[in-house]
Amino acid sequence: MEALDLLVVGAGPAGLSAAITARRRNKTVLVVGKEETSSKLTRAHRIENYPGLPGITGAELAARLRSHAQEAGAVFSLDEVQGITMEEGLYRAFGRKETYTARTVVLAPGASQHASIPGEEEFLGRGVSYCATCDGMIYRGRRVAVIGYLPEALAEALFLKEIGAEIVYLPQYRLPETPPGVRVIRAKPLAVLGEETVKLLRTDQGDLEVEGVFIEREALPADALLPDLALDEGFIRVDRFQRTNLPGVFAAGDCTGKPWQLARAVGEGQVAALSAVDFLAGS
Ligand SMILES: Cc1cc2nc3c(=O)[nH]c(=O)nc-3n(C[C@H](O)[C@H](O)[C@H](O)COP(=O)(O)OP(=O)(O)OC[C@H]3O[C@@H](n4cnc5c(N)ncnc54)[C@H](O)[C@@H]3O)c2cc1C
Structure with missing residues (x-):
């Protein structure tokens, strides 16, 4: 199968926003989501701070974001990415069900609200x-x-x-x-x-x-997905173009740190997708 232009990890607001923008720029996009849509968002009873849509429920906003991405032509897979490797300029993401190959990746897995357990990292792969x-x-x-x-x-x-x-x-x-x-x-x-x-x-x-x-838990520790990914206090380190330390890998939303807010997640998703488009043009 031909490599995708963009693989998005996470079907929350950040990932869906990235998918919409990348599709607007005519890139092939696959969104891999562990859940149909973010359970964090659907748990938000009433949202009062999302510009232009005061009082919208999380479930309604989640449904609208997803159908917007689908109508824009993004393809979805209900799967959990367990790890990503890079070979010959292509990223290969290993899901529980399938393996996905893409030229760029936007990481939008959200933030786990639960700290890791002492010993968890030490014994990863050894129990x-x-x-x-x-x-x-x-x-x-x-x-x-x-x-x-x-x-x-x-x-x-x-x-x-x-x-x-x-x-x-x-x-x-x-x-x-x-x-x-x-x-x-x-x-x-x-x-x-x-x-x-x-x-x-x-x-x-x-x-x-x-x-x-x-x-x-909600999300794997970010460096469990991509071992060479640079973090800052447990969050993915990005610059203002949402670039990580790895070429062709971008990150957006709660996974990049606080504040954990919808408008920020959506904005970062858009910037990450535009940066992926620029990267594709230069590669
Ligand atoms: C109860 C509640 C109420 C809230 N109310 C508001 C509010 O009123 N206003 C506001 O601005 N913000 C609110 N927030 C915060 C807001 O929901 C988050 O900031 C926003 O959802 C972050 O979006 P995200 O896409 O970065 O991450 P998430 O919404 O967490 O989405 C990430 C998605 O990626 C999936 N995922 C994780 N790892 C993988 C993997 N390895 N492979 C595939 N998929 C994966 C997750 O399962 C999840 O579905 C609220 C949060 C909660 C919990």
């Missing part, structure tokens, strides 16, 4: 995972903890159970009822501990002996 589909089979017959910061995490836990892992589920949100056959512990994770690999999850309710820890 800590963000993807049950990718790593689940390794844990067949073994004990794992699944830490869910959003309701979608329960599906990951059930998948791990289905393939034969012994799971403990730690919801970090209000779980209305305990799903049958799932051991639920309402505890806050404090640290991932181990030696070569994970041995223990420390929580505020005591230690859990586990061999794996799956973590499902």
